[in-house]
Amino acid sequence: MCNGKGNEEGFTGLEAAIVLIAFIVVASVFSYVVLGAGFFTTQKAQETVYRGIEQSTTNVQLVGNVYGLASNSTEGIDQIRLTIGLVPGTQSVNLEKMNIVISTPTVGPRTLAWTNATSSTKDTNFIALKNGVGTSQSAMTSGDQVEIQMNITAVPHDTKINIEIRPGVGATYPFSKTTPSIITANNLIY
Numbered sequence: 794m795c796n797g798k799g800n801e802e803g804f805t806g807l808e809a810a811i812v813l814i815a816f817i818v819v820a821s822v823f824s825y826v827v828l829g830a831g832f833f834t835t836q837k838a839q840e841t842v843y844r845g846i847e848q849s850t851t852n853v854q855l856v857g858n859v860y861g862l863a864s865n866s867t868e869g870i871d872q873i874r875l876t877i878g879l880v881p882g883t884q885s886v887n888l889e890k891m892n893i894v895i896s897t898p899t900v901g902p903r904t905l906a907w908t909n910a911t912s913s914t915k916d917t918n919f920i921a922l923k924n925g926v927g928t929s930q931s932a933m934t935s936g937d938q939v940e941i942q943m944n945i946t947a948v949p950h951d952t953k954i955n956i957e958i959r960p961g962v963g964a965t966y967p968f969s970k971t972t973p974s975i976i977t978a979n980n981l982i983y
Contacts, residue, residue, distance in 0.1 A: 850964055851963050851964040851965070852879060852880055852883045852960050852962065853877045853878070853879060853880065853886060853933075853958055853966050854877065854879070855875060855876070855877060855966070855968060856876045856877060856878040856938055857876045858875075858982075859874070859875045859956075859970050859981075860873070860874045860981060860982065861874075861972060861976075861980040861981075862874065862979055862980070863947075863976050863978055863980065864978075865947070866976045866977055866978065868949070869947035869948045869952070869972065870948045870980060870982070871915075871944060871946070871947045872942065872944050872945065873895075873941075873942075873945060873954070873956075874941065875940070875941050876938050876940050877933075877941060878937065878938045878939075879934070879936075879937065881935075883935065884934075884935070885935070886932065886960050886961070886962070887931070887932055887961050887962075888921045888930060888931055888932060889907050889931050889932075890960070890961025891907055891959060891960045891961055892904050892905065892906055893905045893919055893941065893956065893957065894956070894959065895954065895955070895956055897948055897953065897955070898953060899952075900946060905917060905919045906918050906919075907919060907920075907929070908920060908929060909928065909931065910929065911928070911929075912942070912944070913942060913943050914944065915944040915945060915946065916944075916945055916946055918943075919941050919942060919943035920941070920943075921933070921940070922939065922940045922942065923939055923940075924938060924939075925940040948972055949972070949976075950972055950973060950974050950976050951971065951972060951973075951974055952971065953969055953970070953971050954971070954982065955967070955969050956968055956969070956970065970982040970983060971983060
């Protein structure tokens, strides 16, 4: 069986086995890379969905009534007090990153930011008191109710007030209230 070129009949099966094993190893590495990339992409997509849900839902809700105080009842309401709480299932809210926007038909939007002072500055900031007493809170956790107090430019009787609570994370919580026909020192804004 010698044809002058050498005897290679015994190596054909061995070469085929080596090629087959090499093919399996390459395919395994390739599939591992593809699966790893797929798992990474799926994880990033899941994070994006959760972030989108977090951004599209509001974290705060209005609890109870909105009150207006007037230091001079002929000029109108110059302080607003309202209580907010967290929507069930919400972790916590950083009040330092929250803004409140107030507007009326005659006065354009004014953005108020959180302050840790003992009282708010007119049309500039607001304070957040846990259960209506103490010092201004910088965060709100599950189960907390925080009273927001803000001093504003006097709003006369029968005037619609638009308020938007903009937490640092989550959707804006807008609502409108109207001052009463007769303004006294303490008023329920309906």
